[in-house]
Amino acid sequence: MFEVHGFAAKDATSDLVPYTFSRRDVGASDIHIEILYSGICHSDLHQARNDWGNAPAENFPMVPGHEIVGRVVAVGPNVKKFKVGDLAGVGCMVDSCRECESCKRDLEQYCQVHTSFTYNGTEQDRKTVTQGGYSTAIVVEERFAVKISEKLDLKAVAPLLCAGITTYSPLRHWKVGPGQKVGVIGLGGLGHMGVKFAKAMGAHVTMITTSPSKGDDAKKLGADAVLISTDAEAMQKAASSFDFLLNTVPVSHDINPYTSLLKLDGTMVLVGALTPLDGVIGGSLMLPRRTIAGSAIGGMAETQEMMDFCAEHNIVSDIELVDMASINETYKRLVKNDVRYRFVIDMATMPKG
């Protein structure tokens, strides 16, 4: 065991404060990563405040953070993928059963036994509480870390570990590519990555947003077209024209106007809204035949594939670097959506001791 510095919520009502805790020693298949940057996902704030009711008291103090990048400073004797000095990333998971059908298919996020989430979760013993990336170091089994190209701007790589893979995975699973008309609904941390990936995969990309100013931003990110969802006439004109919709809206909302945009056999994938969607109209899924699905992050093999895709296409997130000590102010800005498009903590700013 060794000591690391971090920031934690002491309970679901507290601000984040400096917190010193222990990481396990490096096991035979583990790597020890010195964390250089940690992205801030909106879900960090929801979990630190137990907004979703999934944060039991024993998970506090809670160190959030699941968009972790840094440099390998030690490796166990059985480690094959990494050597000391390599860049490495850790996302939303740090372990899974590794034996169920999902794990065997490299879909550890859908582990049928127990996925160990990076924080606000437990290790495979179901007891040891996990702690996340708002900290100076992490120790993780090598399967749950990915290699990162030295070519990319490392601080802007951090959000790929959650916002990136969450959007990349469904675009790949539903085989988005050239000749397809793809819509990305909502322009935030997820949406801006969705635009970049869909474009790099060769699709015609439309940003679908309530806000004309976000439309302009989306074009700068590579979107071919903008559809303002509050413009009834434009929405009517676009009816039944999309092959695929990536819905990144993070809250409950009326999805029917978007469903109507799908053509025959088109699919809308939800990656943001975990909560109930009211009044999904059955008939609008029938005439014509349309599909709604959900998708959660991606497996470790696919996360590596995404990292390699990013290196090949020079894709990173658009970020704003912040200091560790400003975290509570940064959360306030996050609540106001005052971010384009992801905050990333510079771990060099961590107060030591």
Added chain:
Amino acid sequence: MFEVHGFAAKDATSDLVPYTFSRRDVGASDIHIEILYSGICHSDLHQARNDWGNAPAENFPMVPGHEIVGRVVAVGPNVKKFKVGDLAGVGCMVDSCRECESCKRDLEQYCQVHTSFTYNGTEQDRKTVTQGGYSTAIVVEERFAVKISEKLDLKAVAPLLCAGITTYSPLRHWKVGPGQKVGVIGLGGLGHMGVKFAKAMGAHVTMITTSPSKGDDAKKLGADAVLISTDAEAMQKAASSFDFLLNTVPVSHDINPYTSLLKLDGTMVLVGALTPLDGVIGGSLMLPRRTIAGSAIGGMAETQEMMDFCAEHNIVSDIELVDMASINETYKRLVKNDVRYRFVIDMATMPKG
């Protein structure tokens, strides 16, 4: 033009009464079918009463009926598929644009221009109101009629034209077959056909119903297992275990308990509920990745394929034959779900003149 006898709702508040009206003369590509049997679909009642708000005043008097079987008594000079004396069936459509992408893919039900529904619709001129199968004869372009094997019990074939194809099409589209665990939700006109088809396609079939007595019935129809959806413990045990669910519930309902039954990459297809489904939980589509879709009847080529499949596997509906004059009483029984599983009108009982 020639005169036919039928039964019609004079307006949305009226009982059905005898009604004499005209059919078009047999065109070059038309066939004239003497109707022998006409199935009663629950949607007949909803449309005759304008329950869905899709029956404008000009569509009355309305002759319902879109599960039509009979014998060909005349054919136009260009007709290739039928000769006089053949059995023929007509389902929910009598025409479509025939030129759009959907029509070219033999998916006339999803015609992007105008599907002419068999009644409570209009011909391709968008003016001539269509009239359905509660009548002695119909004239239809041969593309919109299917051939029926003499081997099958004709009166029990009628419901295949709607209840049959509505369940057959999604089972085929989503490639249901051996090695798969399929659930059919709801045991009515659609559900009982879903069980028969899924079984004939080689799947392991579970009837999912609120009613233990319907479970027993489903086993007689061929279901391998029964899951009582009000039994929380049984539902919990069955969580994440189904490859495919055919949801035939015809009204708004909470689909979340059923969604939870789907395994990773499993699909639930809605074929009954046209209306809003409240509180569809986004998160339950994400962990694990699950799909909801809709499906409406089937194209004409697929309807013929289904008819041939039925002849091969000796599949027909379970029906109760009723007299034309009892139609209003029959509707009352339909409302009480007092039917196993489809009423069919014996057109020989039509009062003449």
